[in-house]
Amino acid sequence: MSVSPNPDRALQARIGPGALVAVCGPSGAGKDSLLRRVQERNNDAAWIVFPRRTVTRLVSDFEEHDTATPEEFDRTLASGGFAFWWDAHGLKYGLAASIDEDIRAGRCVMCNVSRTVIPGLRHKYSHVVAVLVTAPQDVLQARLAARGRATDGDLSQRMARSAKVSDNLDVDLVIENTGSIDDGARQLLDALESRLTSTLKI
Template identity: 45%
Template sequence: MSTAAPHIDPATPPIGPGRLVLAVGPSGGGKDSVLRHARIDCAGDPSIVFPRRAVTRPANSDEDHESIDEAQFDAALRAGAFALAWQAHGLCYGIPRAINDDIRLGRTVVCNVSRGIIRSARKCYVHTTCVLITAPEDILAARLSARARVSDGSIAARLERNDIYFDISADVVIDNVGNIDHAVQTFVSILRRSTKA
């Protein structure tokens, strides 16, 4: 990726009338698990879309993403293939540009993104809901240790990164502790809200 700054596809005026739901939170917060269950719960609803991210990391069972290398990612970025793109933890992430069409058609698009692009994304879309999925630090550390994914790097570094985003402007906070069902139900209820509510 040619720049370390978050890249947001410029859009004037902001895109609507659909809604962009940003799932954010610290590593170990359980975003991927909540999204995986929510995708199953919403499978019969064509108005809710879960696009696949492009990530410069090999595919794994934790997340359904398109695995590409850095050269492919940079070429796609230059070609305007991403609506949202950023770097984190030494990896590059991109959300396909097709989400703009879904939002123009009135759909709700659900994306797992970096907390670092929230403010920029809000400027590009008429209706943006930011959902912070998190847990106490001891639980985050335990989950990261149990996951032991090589691409995660240092657990301490991941936990320290939370200090950068202590004041993010989340619309809803979900404490993902204990049984995941409560977190999933809360998240799905957010997805099913109308933009007119």
């Protein structure tokens, strides 16, 4: 993501008044499961939006997203169709440009992102809540092994990457996702309400 070299100009250009809740964490931490439960509990809430990511990978039971070929992804990117994007593990991930309009309308957008884009998101949006979802290494390993997804690559390499996720990561909330999904969803919603009540019409 590009960032303006002029801090004052960047501050004026930040998108608001809504908020972006950027959920990140190691593979196997249960980020998508947590977001699904929060969405289920807020289906009728007009103030919160759960956009689907576009990924250059086939849809699986462990991750909900829209699929694009690398060529389709690049065409969408070139036409300005993504608010932001990143690549990881040989794949490309993007969030639709329409989320910027949701944030301009004062809504809260919640999405699963790579930790690498969080600094850029803080420059682009006025209100960013970065949430780290994590779990002990043995729990992560068991969850990844249960997936058996070939496109995930070597399990030992993914575990090594997962161990580094929290290094130098500036987050606002940490959820250790070892209890029930309802417990994790409650932690996340309580934190958002306390942080965003004065910003959004919750």
